[in-house]
Amino acid sequence: MPTGQAPATSIAAPANRPDYGRSLLPLWALDPAVAYLNHGSYGATPHEVLADQQRWRLELERGPVRFMQKTLPDALRANAAALAHFLGAEPTDLVFVENATQGVNAVLRSLSFSAGDELLTTTHVYGAVRNTMRHLAERFGARLIEAPLPYPLGDPQIAIDSLAGHINARTKLLVIDLITSPTALVLPVAALAAKARSVGARVLVDAAHAPGQIEFDLPALGADYVTGNAHKWLFAPKGSAFLWARRDRQTGLHPTTISHGLDQGFVTEFDWVGTRDPSGWLSTGAALAFYRRMGGSAIRAHNHALANEAARLLSDALGGEEGQSAALRASMATVRLVGFAGQDQPTALALNDRLWREHGIEVPIIPFAGSLWVRVSAQIYNEIGDYRRLGEALLALRGA
Numbered sequence: 001m002p003t004g005q006a007p008a009t010s011i012a013a014p015a016n017r018p019d020y021g022r023s024l025l026p027l028w029a030l031d032p033a034v035a036y037l038n039h040g041s042y043g044a045t046p047h048e049v050l051a052d053q054q055r056w057r058l059e060l061e062r063g064p065v066r067f068m069q070k071t072l073p074d075a076l077r078a079n080a081a082a083l084a085h086f087l088g089a090e091p092t093d094l095v096f097v098e099n100a101t102q103g104v105n106a107v108l109r110s111l112s113f114s115a116g117d118e119l120l121t122t123t124h125v126y127g128a129v130r131n132t133m134r135h136l137a138e139r140f141g142a143r144l145i146e147a148p149l150p151y152p153l154g155d156p157q158i159a160i161d162s163l164a165g166h167i168n169a170r171t172k173l174l175v176i177d178l179i180t181s182p183t184a185l186v187l188p189v190a191a192l193a194a195k196a197r198s199v200g201a202r203v204l205v206d207a208a209h210a211p212g213q214i215e216f217d218l219p220a221l222g223a224d225y226v227t228g229n230a231h232k233w234l235f236a237p238k239g240s241a242f243l244w245a246r247r248d249r250q251t252g253l254h255p256t257t258i259s260h261g262l263d264q265g266f267v268t269e270f271d272w273v274g275t276r277d278p279s280g281w282l283s284t285g286a287a288l289a290f291y292r293r294m295g296g297s298a299i300r301a302h303n304h305a306l307a308n309e310a311a312r313l314l315s316d317a318l319g320g321e322e323g324q325s326a327a328l329r330a331s332m333a334t335v336r337l338v339g340f341a342g343q344d345q346p347t348a349l350a351l352n353d354r355l356w357r358e359h360g361i362e363v364p365i366i367p368f369a370g371s372l373w374v375r376v377s378a379q380i381y382n383e384i385g386d387y388r389r390l391g392e393a394l395l396a397l398r399g400a
């Protein structure tokens with residue numbers, strides 16, 4: 001059975017002072033010719049975690065019936081417990097889902113609302129989540145409210161004040177990002193959750209980007225529900241994500257796919273949602289082992305410092321402001337692009353494509369609040385030269 005141990009072929013970083021930078025790239029399948037500055041969108045899974053996943057797949061195929069019926073239930077729970085432990089949660093309060101979108105859908109589609117109720121989020125909400133909220137609001141005749149948050153943002157109190165004005169007796173649900181997707185802001189979620197709870201609203205925290213990027217104690221967020229990805233910043237295989245629910249919110253919370261476990265309890269219901277490849281979930285423990293061995297808190301500190309340095313470098317090179325203060329930033333940073341013609345999505349996609357094709361750089365260009373922004377991720381396989389290369393490429397494309 002797979003052990004979650006690193007295969008002998010992996011390159012081990014020194015335990016106490018990891019030697020981060022491009023020299024670590026061979027630990028991933030990433031194309032070494034590319035400056036990969038978008039860890040945020042889909043993560044990147046190291047070879048050793050993929051190898052662990054493949055061992056699980058082969059173990060399954062050696063005896064599919066015994067595996068699914070005997071091996072899987074305990075192995076799944078062991079991995080859920082490892083992830084729960086990492087997040088400061090109780091194992092029985094956490095289940096696997098395939099991605100944060102599915103986690104959000106499971107919660108929202110388990111709730112019902114009345115006409116006139118308000119579902120609150122911010123203008124920085126992730127598009128797929130906005131759609132899910134809109135779908136729910138239309139179904140129940142409720143209202144979707146997107147509180148505008150100023151951007152750039154430097155002060156968490158401004159986020160609190162901006163949202164507070166929209167929280168009232170009609171607010172039944174707050175969906176709030178721990179780290180926003182288009183704008184890379186670490187929001188003061190615990191304070192916002194407390195405000196929403198004070199009017200009796202339920203709170204769903206979308207922590208898609210948070211595990212591995214920032215340290216957080218999951219129950220201390222004060223939410224009713226939290227969903228997040230292990231496949232982004234924790235290096236797990238694609239399709240490894242979690243949903244946590246406060247114990248008194250677990251009854252009546254259903255997966256997006258109803259299956260054998262209906263109404264048999266939170267864990268039973270989510271742990272079997274039909275025949276699927278569970279290997280990504282089962283290799284979450286191996287991903288956590290990799291994350292810890294590569295430094296854990298040292299990864300977060302390095303990535304935060306590199307994101308700050310990258311933001312300064314790009315802002316100086318391009319003359320555009322940074323999207324967030326260092327206090328509201330984790331391992332991603334945005335910088336406003338000035339002097340480029342157009343601010344719409346087609347322009348952004350065209351620029352992203354030219355950066356990749358002509359300069360070998362993968363980085364998202366995001367239209368937001370009337371401007372284009374470049375959003376860089378910082379990961380331990382990156383180094384400052386990657387961002388210098390990006391700055392030079394953007395200058396060349398701006399002049400072109």
Ligand SMILES: Cc1ncc(COP(=O)(O)O)c(C=O)c1O
Binds near residue numbers: 041101241
């Ligand atoms: C805030 C936020 N929510 C949800 C998602 C969706 O994640 P997934 O594609 O894993 O469902 C993302 C992805 O980047 C995100 O940033």
